[in-house]
Amino acid sequence: xxxxxxxxxxxVMTASGCGGTGRELADFDALDxxxxxxxxxxxxxxxxxxxxxRVVETPSGLVHTIGLQNPGLDQFLTRELPWLAxxxxxxxxxVAGSTLGEYADLGRRLxxxxxxxxxxxxxxxxxxxxxxxxREPFQxxxxxxxxxxxxxxxxxxxxxxxxxxxxxxxxxxxxxxxGADAVVLGNAAPALMPDGRPAGLSGPAIRPLALRCVxxxxxxxxDLPLIGTGGITTADDARAFLAAGAxxxxxxxxxxHDPTTAARIAAELQGEPT
Ligand SMILES: Cc1cc2nc3c(=O)[nH]c(=O)nc-3n(C[C@H](O)[C@H](O)[C@H](O)COP(=O)(O)O)c2cc1C
Numbered sequence: 001x002x003x004x005x006x007x008x009x010x011x012v013m014t015a016s017g018c019g020g021t022g023r024e025l026a027d028f029d030a031l032d033x034x035x036x037x038x039x040x041x042x043x044x045x046x047x048x049x050x051x052x053x054r055v056v057e058t059p060s061g062l063v064h065t066i067g068l069q070n071p072g073l074d075q076f077l078t079r080e081l082p083w084l085a086x087x088x089x090x091x092x093x094x095v096a097g098s099t100l101g102e103y104a105d106l107g108r109r110l111x112x113x114x115x116x117x118x119x120x121x122x123x124x125x126x127x128x129x130x131x132x133x134x135r136e137p138f139q140x141x142x143x144x145x146x147x148x149x150x151x152x153x154x155x156x157x158x159x160x161x162x163x164x165x166x167x168x169x170x171x172x173x174x175x176x177x178x179g180a181d182a183v184v185l186g187n188a189a190p191a192l193m194p195d196g197r198p199a200g201l202s203g204p205a206i207r208p209l210a211l212r213c214v215x216x217x218x219x220x221x222x223d224l225p226l227i228g229t230g231g232i233t234t235a236d237d238a239r240a241f242l243a244a245g246a247x248x249x250x251x252x253x254x255x256x257h258d259p260t261t262a263a264r265i266a267a268e269l270q271g272e273p274t
Contacts, residue, residue: 001035001248003225004156004181006117008035008090008248012238012266015229015252016040016094016120016160017066021080025259026087033263036090038250039080041122043095044102046072056194061203061231062253063191068096068129073106077113085115092158094120098130100146107147111155118156121147123175124187128198137171141178148179160184163209163230169220182225184250185213203253207231211244218245233261235268 001008010033014025017040025031049069056063071079076093084091093110097103103121110116121143123134134140144159151157159175161168163186172183188200189209210230218226228241229250238249251262258264 003036003118003158003248005154006090006156010035010266010270011242011248012262012269013092013227013248013250014038014255014262015250016122018252018255019259019262022084022087022089022091025255025262028259028263030260030263031087031089033266034090035248035266036092036117037084038092038120039076039094040066040070041068041094041096041125042070042073042076042106043068043097044073044105046070046075050197053193053195058201058203058205061201061205062256063193063199063201064188065193065197065199068125073109077109081113081115089115090117091115092118092120092156094122094160095147096122096125096129096131097143099132100142103132103143104146104149108150111151116155118158118181119147119151120184121157121159121180122187123171124160124162125200137167137174140171141174144175144178144180156181158182158184158227161186161213163187163189163206163213165209165212165216168213169217172217172221172224176221176224182227182248183217184227184229185217185246186210186230202231204231204233207237207240211240214241214244214246232265235265238265238269239272 050067191201228246
């Protein structure tokens with residue numbers, strides 16, 4: 001299965017922020033079985049993340065405010081990426097920035113780093129985290145251009161949107177024209193923690209929403225590669241996204257319940273046409 005110039009062994013990826021640093025999945029022999037591992041979103045400077053409680057269960061998913069906790073680019077490059085590179089894990093590094101300049105820096109430095117298979121641009125953080133505002137499609141496109149600018153040719157860029165069908169086709173078109181090789185649909189849906197902090201809603205509750213986004217974008221832009229994510233827990237869930245027009249899927253919240261979920265779904269889909 002090809003993504004830009006990269007070949008993935010299968011169409012099942014982990015979703016950003018749900019597979020730890022990769023080591024946690026490797027402990028369950030669940031890292032090598034996926035088509036690609038996506039890191040949590042990495043920012044230029046370290047972020048301590050939100051105060052607890054960070055995660056609350058709902059009847060059909062999780063509400064969470066992680067606050068983009070991450071070690072920052074320098075530590076990611078020295079402590080996390082080399083381990084993934086040594087294992088030859090197909091690694092997409094998710095990036096988030098406060099300015100276009102930060103996105104450009106992240107792209108430039110990651111693009112030169114051994115072990116980076118591709119970049120996932122997070123254009124969809126549901127919380128109030130001071131990230132560059134990409135709600136207007138042209139602003140989302142500027143971010144993709146900034147990341148793309150100094151990357152080695154052929155290194156895939158995928159861009160992840162919020163699962164909001166309202167302007168999804170317009171945004172997907174803009175970022176594809178700006179150089180995204182694929183669009184991830186989508187992130188957690190904007191929600192609120194019980195204590196009133198902005199948060200994201202993930203898990204089975206958002207699956208129909210994400211499916212609708214995949215369906216709508218595929219109907220208008222049938223040649224644009226789409227990666228479906230949102231509440232996928234079983235191989236049948238994944239098949240529903242593939243049937244709606246996605247060529248690959250990402251597994252997030254389900255990994256928190258069972259770290260082998262993505263590997264299991266990949267094994268079940270093996271051999272089926274995508
Ligand atoms: C605990 C947790 C942390 C997450 N961290 C990130 C992140 O750092 N960057 C990002 O783009 N998405 C992040 N997400 C969103 C997931 O990658 C995924 O897009 C979303 O949860 C929908 O898929 P799911 O229902 O399978 O979890 C996070 C989700 C959860 C539950």
